Amino acid sequence: MGIDIKIPIGLMFTIFGLLLTAYGFFTRLDASLYKPSLGININLWSGLGMLILGVIMLALAYKSRKQKP
Amino acid sequence: MNSGFILSWIDYLVMIIYFAFVLGIGWALKRYMKDASAFLEAGRSMPAWVAGLAFISTNLGALEVMGMTGSGMKYGMLTTHFYWVGAIPAMVFLAIFMMPFYYGSKARSVPEYLKLRYDEKTRGLNAILFAVMTILASGISMYALAILMEKVLGWNFHLSLILSAAIVLAYTYLGGLSSAIYNEVLQFFIIVVGLLPIVILSLKDVGGWHGLQQSLAPIVSHMPQHYAPDTWTTTWKYTGTAKANPLGVEWYGIFAGLGFVLSFGYWCTNFLIVQRAMSAKSTTAARNTPLIGAIPKMFIPFLIIVPGIVALVLANTPGKGFALPLNEAGQPIYDYTIIMLLKQYLPAGVLGLGVTALLASFMSGMAGNVSAFNTVWTYDIYQSYIRPTTKDKVSDDNHYLFVGRMATIFGVIVSIAAAYLASMFGNIMDFLQTIFSMVNAPLFAVIFLGMFWKRATGHAAFTGLLAGFFIALMHHGLTFPEGANTLVKGGWIAHLHAYPVEMAQNFWTAIYACSTSAIVTVVLSLLTKQKKSDDELKGLVYVLTPKFNEEAVPWYTRSTTLAIIVLLLVSILTILFW
Numbered sequence: 001m002g003i004d005i006k007i008p009i010g011l012m013f014t015i016f017g018l019l020l021t022a023y024g025f026f027t028r029l030d031a032s033l034y035k036p037s038l039g040i041n042i043n044l045w046s047g048l049g050m051l052i053l054g055v056i057m058l059a060l061a062y063k064s065r066k067q068k069p
Numbered sequence: 070m071n072s073g074f075i076l077s078w079i080d081y082l083v084m085i086i087y088f089a090f091v092l093g094i095g096w097a098l099k100r101y102m103k104d105a106s107a108f109l110e111a112g113r114s115m116p117a118w119v120a121g122l123a124f125i126s127t128n129l130g131a132l133e134v135m136g137m138t139g140s141g142m143k144y145g146m147l148t149t150h151f152y153w154v155g156a157i158p159a160m161v162f163l164a165i166f167m168m169p170f171y172y173g174s175k176a177r178s179v180p181e182y183l184k185l186r187y188d189e190k191t192r193g194l195n196a197i198l199f200a201v202m203t204i205l206a207s208g209i210s211m212y213a214l215a216i217l218m219e220k221v222l223g224w225n226f227h228l229s230l231i232l233s234a235a236i237v238l239a240y241t242y243l244g245g246l247s248s249a250i251y252n253e254v255l256q257f258f259i260i261v262v263g264l265l266p267i268v269i270l271s272l273k274d275v276g277g278w279h280g281l282q283q284s285l286a287p288i289v290s291h292m293p294q295h296y297a298p299d300t301w302t303t304t305w306k307y308t309g310t311a312k313a314n315p316l317g318v319e320w321y322g323i324f325a326g327l328g329f330v331l332s333f334g335y336w337c338t339n340f341l342i343v344q345r346a347m348s349a350k351s352t353t354a355a356r357n358t359p360l361i362g363a364i365p366k367m368f369i370p371f372l373i374i375v376p377g378i379v380a381l382v383l384a385n386t387p388g389k390g391f392a393l394p395l396n397e398a399g400q401p402i403y404d405y406t407i408i409m410l411l412k413q414y415l416p417a418g419v420l421g422l423g424v425t426a427l428l429a430s431f432m433s434g435m436a437g438n439v440s441a442f443n444t445v446w447t448y449d450i451y452q453s454y455i456r457p458t459t460k461d462k463v464s465d466d467n468h469y470l471f472v473g474r475m476a477t478i479f480g481v482i483v484s485i486a487a488a489y490l491a492s493m494f495g496n497i498m499d500f501l502q503t504i505f506s507m508v509n510a511p512l513f514a515v516i517f518l519g520m521f522w523k524r525a526t527g528h529a530a531f532t533g534l535l536a537g538f539f540i541a542l543m544h545h546g547l548t549f550p551e552g553a554n555t556l557v558k559g560g561w562i563a564h565l566h567a568y569p570v571e572m573a574q575n576f577w578t579a580i581y582a583c584s585t586s587a588i589v590t591v592v593l594s595l596l597t598k599q600k601k602s603d604d605e606l607k608g609l610v611y612v613l614t615p616k617f618n619e620e621a622v623p624w625y626t627r628s629t630t631l632a633i634i635v636l637l638l639v640s641i642l643t644i645l646f647w
Contacts, residue, residue: 003094003097003098003251005094005119005251005254005255008090008093008094008251008255009254009255009258011090012086012087012090012255013258013262015086016083016086016262016422019079019082019083019086020083020418020419020422023079023418024418027418033416033417034416035416036413036414036415036416037266037270037414037415037416037419038270038273038274038414040270040273042266042270042415042416042418042419043416043418043419046262046265046266046418046419046422049262049265050262053258053262
């Protein structure tokens with residue numbers, strides 16, 4: 001009804017993705033922050049993953065909008 | 070061990086963005102809420118994938134996530150029985166055999182189906198029980214959420230309660246069922262994304278699945294119960310006897326109790342769940358809803374049970390500094406497993422995501438309950454007994470939309486009251502929840518007979534429901550699980566039989582209730598006269614309904630093909646983790 005849920009999902013994960021990728025990038029030298037996550041920069045990786053999810057959702061939304069005018 | 074978190078600004082930012090989207094969806098839907106059908110039934114317009122993810126998300130509440138991770142630690146991979154045998158077959162059955170009747174009958178709720186198939190009193194009984202039950206469930210989950218926010222985030226209990234209630238009220242009031250469904254889809258994604266880092270990091274920490282098996286072996290063999298070393302990483306292997314596995318139930322108990330009575334009772338009759346499939350845009354979409362939901366459902370164990378199993382290794386490895394908080398009796402609180410894992414592995418940033426995932430699942434659980442409550446209240450109680458429809462369709466639509474909205478406000482207020490009741494009399498709420506869980510098993514017998522046996526009558530169904538409920542109550546009152554210290558767990562009439570674990574008692578309660586209800590309904594149906602003509606029962610009973618024709622669509626998009634794929638996948642998983 002009304003809205004295409006792919007748009008808010010896509011937007012939200014794109015924002016989360018950008019946010020966490022940037023946060024992960026700027027904190028990449030902070031060893032004590034990433035001690036719990038076994039030394040892995042989990043923010044950077046999760047951020048990139050969410051960015052991909054967000055962009056795919058937006059692309060799908062764009063595609064289905066084009067199909068039915 | 071301290072279970073509190075210290076959140077940083079980035080965690081709060083993630084949380085705020087998420088709730089902005091939640092409220093935004095409600096706001097965006099506001100202008101589509103023109104009549105009661107749009108508000109209470111989502112206008113029957115949902116695509117199958119949206120309804121399917123909402124279907125599974127409704128069940129993936131925070132209590133489920135916390136409980137199942139704890140069960141992973143307590144019972145290991147045996148917990149997957151709640152998914153692979155305890156959910157998937159029932160979901161496939163609902164999709165293929167029951168959805169054509171639920172959806173095709175044009176009933177707007179499960180109680181309304183009962184009214185069409187049987188009679189007014191059967192509907193009334195079910196509607197009232199359901200309304201009370203959902204509000205109670207919503208209150209209990211609200212209470213659990215506020216406790217969590219108090220203990221983990223250090224927020225004020227009352228403020229947490231009011232704030233979460235206000236958010237839920239805002240988006241369900243604005244967008245009704247559509248808003249609840251869309252937010253469930255959003256919640257599904259945030260839960261998967263928020264918990265995935267835990268799965269990856271915890272498995273990496275113990276050296277993958279293989280490393281997990283190896284580190285578990287010495288821990289499990291040293292337990293006083295003499296379990297085999299691989300008990301925690303297998304599912305059916307040690308179910309030959311009840312004593313050989315931590316679940317304390319043997320294979321036929323799991324099969325009959327969990328796989329049949331409990332799961333069919335829950336997935337096929339609970340309006341909260343079925344409502345999602347009823348909101349789909351066509352019969353085919355409604356049939357596909359549970360099947361699409363079944364695919365993520367069978368993989369959820371890897372997301373929430375596996376980290377729980379890793380937690381058992383962590384707790385037994387001194388250098389890891391992992392321990393569960395203890396209750397007053399000095400026993401570990403297993404429900405906190407997921408919280409402690411979040412604390413163990415996640416740095417600021419993804420931690421905010423994990424906490425948001427938990428908060429989100431609590432709130433969508435409440436929203437689901439409230440949106441099912443307002444439908445049953447408006448259609449099955451208010452429209453049937455208080456103010457029936459008039460000739461003026463337009464003013465009716467406006468009136469019932471108004472009533473639906475008021476029911477939403479009322480539902481949230483009563484939930485808050487129930488939450489405070491739970492905080493004062495926790496035991497009574499546990500007891501009520503146990504009692505109400507008994508309502509589902511007899512209901513399945515009655516709906517099943519109604520759909521597949523045209524002779525079943527209204528008087529028989531009504532008596533069958535009551536009889537099943539009564540037997541469940543008696544069984545619960547006469548038996549108790551070993552080591553029970555409160556009457557809430559059973560045995561409040563007499564101690565006739567002791568079950569090794571609470572789970573076994575629940576299974577058997579359901580089995581007795583369901584069979585009693587079935588027998589009473591069959592016998593009384595044969596003794597009473599069927600008042601409904603074949604014509605009236607068309608579309609409601611299997612033999613009187615033209616067979617749903619799938620010939621027109623290509624074989625690979627048919628529901629039956631999807632159902633076969635689902636069953637095949639779940640069989641492969643079962644064999645892999647046998």
